[in-house]
Amino acid sequence: MIEQKVMDPQQLFFEAERQEVFITGSEIVKEAVKRANVDIAISYPITPQSESMHLVGDLYAEGYVKEYFRGESEFAVMSEVIGAAMAGVRVFTATGGQGALRAFENFPNWSGSRLPLVCAFMTRGLNAPLSIQPDTLEMAFMLDTGMIILHAEAAQDIYDMLLKAFIIAEKTDVHIPVGVFMDGFFVTHTRDKVKITPAEFKLPPYEPYSSPIPVMDMENVPFRHMRDPFVMKSNFISYAAHASWQQEVLAAAERSRRYIQQYLGGLVEKENENADILIITSGTAVSQSQEAIAMAQQEGIDVGLVKIKCIRPFPTAEIQQLAANAKAIIVPEFNRVGWMCRELKSVIEDNTKVVGGPRVFGGMTMPPEMILDEIRRCTQ
Amino acid sequence: MNKNLFKISPGYEEIMPAEYLDLINDGPYGKNYGVDDLGTFKELLEEHPLCAGCGLALSMRLILASLPNPEDTIIVGSTGCSALAFPQVAVQNIHSLFGNQNAVATGLKRALKLRFPDKIKDVVVVAGDGATVDIGLDMVMHSWFRKENITTIMLDNEAYANTGGQESGMSQEKAVLNMAPTGKKFPKIALPEVAQAAGCAYVGEVSPLQAKRLGKMVRNAILIAREIGPTYLQLYSPCPTNYKFKSNETMQKIKDRVKDGTFKVKEYITPEAEQFLAGIEEGKK
């Protein structure tokens, strides 16, 4: 193994010197994992994720990751990481699009099993005929898996969110998985400038006994869980256990808010948030909105921007406050169903002012002009 | 596992459940017990919620009594009847999803090797026939192809029993079961042969009728998996409920199958594994 010095997370995230590099999103994943003190990484190819896990494989060959292999399918990989996490090590994997849906049954199980797994999701269209192009539709399916969901806008977010995800996920009072989502191609394959910390420093190792549930290593007392297994529903206890456990997983996500605040500086970022017209969105749609807002400004239209970084837990209070005085809220999205719009409408009191769209799907980018058109309409 | 871990702190003896006290005083941890010793020690399985006469429950008791290293064994199960009994077993057990047991076991074993490089941690998969040969077959076989150091044990009751007696890949041809209303259209899957071809170092078929043999085979399978490579055991464990026979006829069912030639104890071992076992025997002398 390559020797790296352990650095306190707070110091690594906020104080360590940073060097600017010009690399692709996939390469940023490698740089983050290199500094994350990952024990095991398990891979399975799917465009646009594959490159990132090739590179994590290189980290294994170089001695930065202790164990690495290619599993036989996304479903299997997402189960293999369960075993590894239950044994008390830090685990990383990545998938996207159809791969995420192939593995889907595992995700609520990760949360329910309180596993601090970190998975990168490189989003991709799910439609038939088959598509490999960018589309954030899969996120609609992931919202209620119990995972913490972070959405990277661009290069810098990938680096920071991935590293911070491990620390947030592994807090004893959280200890649930974190999905770090990034838009396929738009972010994974774009070469961009990103500031990274020196490779000689890494995060502290995962402490297995910080887990709120027993580690499966036979180094703690093997107890008889119950007289009847939960699945039997043969008594009130099993019902109560299921009901309270679902709430506990949700509560764990709620408890993550303060860590997300601490490490990511909040669940949202905002610019010019007192403008009458607000754009609220996440991921690449934020980048496209930046361009549209600059164009609107030249026409004398004032538009504010709210970037949602954390989608689960949802920044309900933040959004309610930001939306209170806005006259119109535009929600550009890279998917057909408009899941972000649904989310916003479900928490904003006067949701008639929420404009769902523009929406682009099928793999095309969103021309800033489309957003500008929507902005112009809102001024009428 | 450090035995101090499960010792009861002074003063707490009275409030701990009786079965826990029994486990500490008369349990099998570190004792090297086997099938022959059943009845003389506190078993790992405390009661169970399975049907009267369940062949699978008997197989489980025999497996648990044969673990060479129960204090450092983790069992990975799957959805099915056996999953109902595992929460009552005093070794750590994982029940994740239906069919993913060998994938979970792969990750678990590799992670335990990282964390405990100098300690034996046995990972044993115990799952039903549906979990092993149908829904989880890709992951079962890939764990063999990858030469994972895990033992896979199938509790073969020739049906999906927990969901009400549907046909499985291990049901016999022509068996009339739910979802096979006119009888199964293809033969029982030859998983032991598949296991040999897929790289298992040791493969066996046995049933609780041959209890001592079963115990020895479980032990062999676990010891070989530690050092040589993947092993597979298939335990014929008839289901009185779904095959509609009386609960006291389970052993007779197996005898009938032996008689008509549809069940036979079989063992396959690679020369490397055989040499390894011989080495262990040598060490004992």
Added chain:
Amino acid sequence: MAEKTWIRMSGLGGQGVITCAHILATAANQEGKESTVNPFFGAEKRLAPAESYVRISSEVIHERGEILKPDIIMIFHPHVITLGKCYTMPFYEGLQPGGNVIINSDQPLAISKEDLEKLNQMQAKVFYVSATQIASEVGGTELSTNMAMLGALLGVAKVVSFDAVKFAVQDRFGGKNFVASGSTAALDDVMKSKFAKVTQLIEKNMNVVEEASKRVEEYQL
């Protein structure tokens, strides 16, 4: 206002479109400009359509994805136009007024009168360069076609300097592990095997760049 040059490169898989874009963007960054680059491709196959987009600006670039309004369009293979192996139809879709089109072909292509008229109306300039031929002649391998296209670009518009390109080529092939895709990595090995030494590779490629910059010719619309 930001000074922006948006460049769309269309070619076929295996021609080095994506590598060319990466070299150009690295060069722009080397000169202190802001630049991003991203490719678009379907299945990773040789001769399948492949596009790459380079944005160069004096200010931070937010916009992502394919370039819909390019200032310069680079066509790496005649089939992009003649067989429509392209993500945008017609090939000049979105070209900004006064924009440039650079086409790799030994002779002018049979572009319809209608298309030529439209290009004329847009005050576009069309250039031809025998990039594949120059790559073979000067670089000794068709794999340098992308470098010839890059040279042609420099001959048409000085978006970056030769020195910056040289830096970027060194950065790309000079040992640092570059990642585009699995298939690109395989082609890299082929490329490296063509040249005894990396320095020779860089030198020959730079010769290709310079030669192509001289041999690119404007086509009168």
